[in-house]
Amino acid sequence: MPILDLATTSRRDLNARLHGLGTGRDEGDWRVLNPAGQHALAVGIDAPVTVRIAGPVGYYCAGMNQQATVIIEGNAGVGVAENMMSGTVHVKGDASQAAGATAHGGLLIIDGNASARCGISMKGVAILVKGSIGPMSAFMAQSGSLVVLGDSGGALGDSIYEAHLYVRGQVGSLGADCCEKPLRDQHKQELRALLDAAGIDASVKVEHFKRYGSARTLYNFHIDNAGAY
């Protein structure tokens, strides 16, 4: 198992080595020591590799990820898994703002809390937060799913398109054009699959969640809203 110590190896070397991996075969387990909150660690990987980072990371960790599994054994800074395309990013601690921003695919699991703007402009990613999320999360979320076992801060799903938001706890407030929607069978199945993927056992029941999504009133110009401009 390759071990890279960021106390003696530069971040650029780490990322260059990860970018050099082949996309076809399993590249095994890598371990990264002493991240000390550095930015842009393990970004832009496109290979079936597992990278375990032993400690807190800074901004944009695992951004643009494809295929790889990146496990952060600590907190993550702003924009973890930003624009992820596929693969899995697992934060064992808390995540800062804009976790999973604009991500198109893959699975982002956050064991702790996520701060403001979690899943902003998400475009297909599945995000599962075991704790709570901050305000303004899922702003302009386009597709994908956001599952929150705890609470949501205010203005959830403001100007949302077609993403599915599932929150088990309290929601501070809903943003413009976001509303509660019925939890139909298809949503229960989707939610159960996401909970299973994150290793959450059956004691967490899908019926305890509420689903939120777009009221679709902002899709087209509406003459009754003219006074608001």
Add this chain to the structure above:
Amino acid sequence: MCGIVGLFLKNPALEPRLGALLADMLVVMTDRGPDSAGFAVYGQGDARHVKLTLRGPDLQGVADTLIRAIGGDAVLQGSHLVLSIETCEEAAARLWLASEHPEIVIIGVGHRMELYKEVGLPSAVAKRFNLAGMAGSHAIGHTRMATESAVTTAGAHPFSTGIDQCLVHNGSLSNHRSLRRMLEHHGFGFATDNDSEVAAGYLSWKLRQGYSLATALESCLDDLDGFFTFVVATESGFAVLRDPIACKPAVMAETADYVAFGTEYRALAGLPGIACARIFEPDPARVYSWERN
């Protein structure tokens, strides 16, 4: 951009290390603000004496003249001089400096606060003023990437507009011109064109009216327009406020020994016991404040 750091000690045993801890935090924030840096340290002091932190040419000569007339002590620290005089002499000293040496700038006044700022890399600024050798109960620092006004020492943070009060700011205010006019009507004068100095003046104005540090900051949410993360210190207090959309990043760590603020976690990574600290991001539009017992 800009980087902010702050450290408020609960455990007096750490006080001799305050400056060294803050210096390390400040230098980590160089990427966010390489133009200039500054810091305020709350060290020794008492109500009978006041410390004027001065900047300008021939500081030692000016201080010697003043001390011969009214007594006191002077310590030259790089390009700054800290003049300690009896509190009752403060008005006389200010008047004399203004009339005889208008080239001297008083950048901060406090019973305990000393304030230093300079253009250049944060590491050079910290070294020039021997930040690592300073002791105290709390301190705040700033690394600046100028956006709203020129890269000058006067434009560097922290800003102090009241005794033992100082503020560092990450962001930009859009109504600082109208606030400035309002505060000028109330007798405040400003040394720079900087929006952050107006924020400091606004808080000093509120504190002068009897507001607590926490309630003064709450009123910022009504009266200030723009982006801000503020870290503010007084003789006994330390407080944080972010604007209602939390535009600028902020992370805090709290242990039994200290409360620490960093614009990024990296700035906190070297603090003692950080692995066991409660790490959190301050909510938008919520005042966080701590007071010394």
